[in-house]
Amino acid sequence: MTFSSTLLxxxxxxxxxxxxxxxxxxxxxxxxxxxxxxxxxxxxGETINRMRKEIKFCSNCLNVSDTxxxxxxSNSMRQKHLLCVVENIRDVIAIENTQQxxxxxxxxxxxxxxxxxxxxxxLSIDALVERVKKExxxxxxxxxxxxxxxxxxxxxxxxxxxxxxxxxxxxxxxIAFGGELEYADEMTLAKSISNRIPIENYIExxx
Amino acid sequence: MTFSSTLLxxxxxxxxxxxxxxxxxxxxxxxxxxxxxxxxxxxxGETINRMRKEIKFCSNCLNVSDTxxxxxxSNSMRQKHLLCVVENIRDVIAIENTQQxxxxxxxxxxxxxxxxxxxxxxLSIDALVERVKKExxxxxxxxxxxxxxxxxxxxxxxxxxxxxxxxxxxxxxxIAFGGELEYADEMTLAKSISNRIPIENYIExxx
Numbered sequence: 001m002t003f004s005s006t007l008l009x010x011x012x013x014x015x016x017x018x019x020x021x022x023x024x025x026x027x028x029x030x031x032x033x034x035x036x037x038x039x040x041x042x043x044x045g046e047t048i049n050r051m052r053k054e055i056k057f058c059s060n061c062l063n064v065s066d067t068x069x070x071x072x073x074s075n076s077m078r079q080k081h082l083l084c085v086v087e088n089i090r091d092v093i094a095i096e097n098t099q100q101x102x103x104x105x106x107x108x109x110x111x112x113x114x115x116x117x118x119x120x121x122x123l124s125i126d127a128l129v130e131r132v133k134k135e136x137x138x139x140x141x142x143x144x145x146x147x148x149x150x151x152x153x154x155x156x157x158x159x160x161x162x163x164x165x166x167x168x169x170x171x172x173x174x175i176a177f178g179g180e181l182e183y184a185d186e187m188t189l190a191k192s193i194s195n196r197i198p199i200e201n202y203i204e205x206x207x
Numbered sequence: 208m209t210f211s212s213t214l215l216x217x218x219x220x221x222x223x224x225x226x227x228x229x230x231x232x233x234x235x236x237x238x239x240x241x242x243x244x245x246x247x248x249x250x251x252g253e254t255i256n257r258m259r260k261e262i263k264f265c266s267n268c269l270n271v272s273d274t275x276x277x278x279x280x281s282n283s284m285r286q287k288h289l290l291c292v293v294e295n296i297r298d299v300i301a302i303e304n305t306q307q308x309x310x311x312x313x314x315x316x317x318x319x320x321x322x323x324x325x326x327x328x329x330l331s332i333d334a335l336v337e338r339v340k341k342e343x344x345x346x347x348x349x350x351x352x353x354x355x356x357x358x359x360x361x362x363x364x365x366x367x368x369x370x371x372x373x374x375x376x377x378x379x380x381x382i383a384f385g386g387e388l389e390y391a392d393e394m395t396l397a398k399s400i401s402n403r404i405p406i407e408n409y410i411e412x413x414x
Contacts, residue, residue: 002303004279005271011258014251018236029225031296033259034271044221045256051218052240052248064212064241072211089238096209 062107081138269314
């Protein structure tokens with residue numbers, strides 16, 4: 001692209017460095033900001049930079065936070081003895097959006113994946129084991145993506161927790177609500193049969 | 208969306224105000240910047256804000272510019288007597304990318320469109336007429352989008368220029384290169400027939 005302005009060119013390049021933003025979209029975004037009132041456009045950059053400078057990771061669960069302890073961990077209404085283990089911050093937001101979980105989280109910061117060079121040491125697994133011991137956690141729910149890496153991570157952490165009296169569960173894998181049996185892959189269908197649930201539980205869950 | 212951090216929430220809202228960016232994409236972009244090294248992430252916001260604060264509009268052609276006069280208008284290698292009239296900055300970039308035009312531009316800042324409430328007074332039409340008179344322009348090429356609004360704008364400006372000895376042309380409308388006749392709309396096909404070009408010109412243009 002040929003630009004008559006280096007200022008514009010630099011801004012377009014910055015936008016285009018973001019994931020999923022190509023050059024043409026980057027140009028559209030930069031020109032949009034040029035047309036906005038100056039105060040509003042400057043607020044954009046300042047808000048982004050303020051976030052980057054001031055954001056913290058909760059010292060307890062490693063979720064993003066404005067304060068030392070995030071507002072989920074510091075909320076006295078939430079069950080301290082129930083821990084949901086997730087891969088990343090996005091998963092915390094997804095589960096919070098369901099409004100169905102009232103415990104605390106533990107963000108691993110990734111998932112064991114030797115092919116991508118991610119081993120257990122890069123994840124907050126030791127911190128998780130410490131928390132379980134110290135905070136008298138009664139149940140850990142693994143909410144990891146249903147794939148080989150997720151299962152490996154669950155298996156590895158499960159072994160680390162051996163001997164500690166804590167109930168370990170995982171979110172159900174099965175046919176998605178609204179999904180169709182004939183289009184489900186064999187693995188999912190097989191697991192949904194072997195992990196079948198008593199009809200009473202199913203009806204209970206629906207009410 | 209439920210956020211555990213107001214800093215993150217504000218950043219997501221800022222991204223989501225941009226055109227074509229939804230909440231989920233905004234979250235992805237904000238989290239990407241959180242994971243980047245601080246210096247690189249801060250550079251993002253600072254580059255955008257610097258652009259917004261310092262960018263100017265060329266006093267001659269109204270294109271975006273770092274300086275009072277843009278680097279196209281101040282380039283002594285370009286033909287001063289050939290003017291390409293475009294709707295907006297994006298069109299300047301599109302034409303510059305072809306590397307086929309060596310004159311100057313005039314950015315109207317829009318197109319006459321009564322339905323959208325855009326009249327001639329909101330566009331830089333008077334400035335264009337002034338330029339044509341003052342700078343002894345020999346040819347004006349209209350490079351406007353081929354639709355009713357574009358044609359109205361050409362007609363309106365054409366009338367304003369009456370009596371001034373300047374050649375007025377418009378970029379060719381026709382079947383796009385690589386396009387197929389049978390899928391072209393009737394209007395385009397009709398225009399491409401009525402504006403047919405001598406074979407010598409066509410062969411010349413291809414070489």
